[in-house]
Amino acid sequence: xxxxxxxxxxxxxxxxxxxxxxxxxxxxxxxxxxxxxxxxxxxxxxxxxxxxxxxxxxxxxxxxxxxxxxxxxxxxxxxxxxxxxxxxxxxxxxxxxxxxxxxxxxxxxxxxxxxxxxxxxxxxxxxxxxxxxxxxxxxxxxxxxxxxxxxxxxxxxxxxxxxxxxxxxx
Amino acid sequence: xxxxxxxxxxxxxxxxxxxxxxxxxxxxxxxxxxxxxxxxxxxxxxxxxxxxxxxxxxxxxxxxxxxxxxxxxxxxxxxxxxxxxxxxxxxxxxxxxxxxxxxxxxxx
Numbered sequence: 001x002x003x004x005x006x007x008x009x010x011x012x013x014x015x016x017x018x019x020x021x022x023x024x025x026x027x028x029x030x031x032x033x034x035x036x037x038x039x040x041x042x043x044x045x046x047x048x049x050x051x052x053x054x055x056x057x058x059x060x061x062x063x064x065x066x067x068x069x070x071x072x073x074x075x076x077x078x079x080x081x082x083x084x085x086x087x088x089x090x091x092x093x094x095x096x097x098x099x100x101x102x103x104x105x106x107x108x109x110x111x112x113x114x115x116x117x118x119x120x121x122x123x124x125x126x127x128x129x130x131x132x133x134x135x136x137x138x139x140x141x142x143x144x145x146x147x148x149x150x151x152x153x154x155x156x157x158x159x160x161x162x163x164x165x166x167x168x169x170x
Numbered sequence: 171x172x173x174x175x176x177x178x179x180x181x182x183x184x185x186x187x188x189x190x191x192x193x194x195x196x197x198x199x200x201x202x203x204x205x206x207x208x209x210x211x212x213x214x215x216x217x218x219x220x221x222x223x224x225x226x227x228x229x230x231x232x233x234x235x236x237x238x239x240x241x242x243x244x245x246x247x248x249x250x251x252x253x254x255x256x257x258x259x260x261x262x263x264x265x266x267x268x269x270x271x272x273x274x275x276x277x278x
Contacts (some may be wrong), residue, residue, distance in 0.1 A: 080194020117276015157270020
């Protein structure tokens with residue numbers, strides 16, 4: 001089946017906004033993504049060395065002692081995100097294995113850059129205490145000053161470097 | 171004011187986590203509907219060739235923000251009880267710039 005067209009960004013935006021509103025109305029906080037990644041990393045670190053997790057104040061806050069870093073609202077939300085994405089992709093006929101990149105680079109190079117970019121993004125997200133979901137989207141809707149500053153900084157960082165990395169995408 | 175429901179009421183952790191899964195399903199569904207599963211589509215915003223991200227993101231922010239203001243005006247939602255990200259200016263700026271670099275390099 002040929003993939004269906006994406007929804008109008010305004011329609012999808014209203015849908016996303018209502019989900020975000022529901023999160024605030026029910027749970028009292030917004031959505032998130034990078035925090036769950038960090039919690040997953042802490043869970044792996046716990047398996048390797050509980051001592052190391054306990055000795056680091058930041059990590060101990062999530063997985064110190066008997067604390068299970070995965071028993072958390074955002075981890076379960078992220079499981080839902082995967083399910084929701086699969087439902088939408090399947091219904092639209094878009095579920096397939098693919099590597100998205102511009103016409104001027106190879107698939108292999110794209111994967112190398114994906115790992116480097118992912119590491120940068122993860123580091124930046126911890127430094128800023130949130131990513132595009134938890135900080136820009138959720139904090140933005142709650143009118144947090146810091147969230148708007150971070151949101152603008154994310155766009156600024158990407159626009160500044162867009163020319164340098166143009167071969168990846170166009 | 172009776173909302174945020176989980177802050178005002180007494181929710182079992184299991185119920186709270188079930189709600190988290192359901193909200194997550196909505197989140198993932200609309201992200202995929204908008205085309206956020208495609209990294210090139212996301213990256214093309216930085217070449218001004220596809221502005222889906224801006225449209226989706228700001229429509230979502232305005233929708234949620236307006237909803238919260240109305241729910242507060244109706245006397246339902248206590249805005250002092252919702253989590254508002256604290257501001258740490260320099261970490262926010264530097265972290266944001268690094269995320270931006272990661273975004274254009276990695277595509278998400």
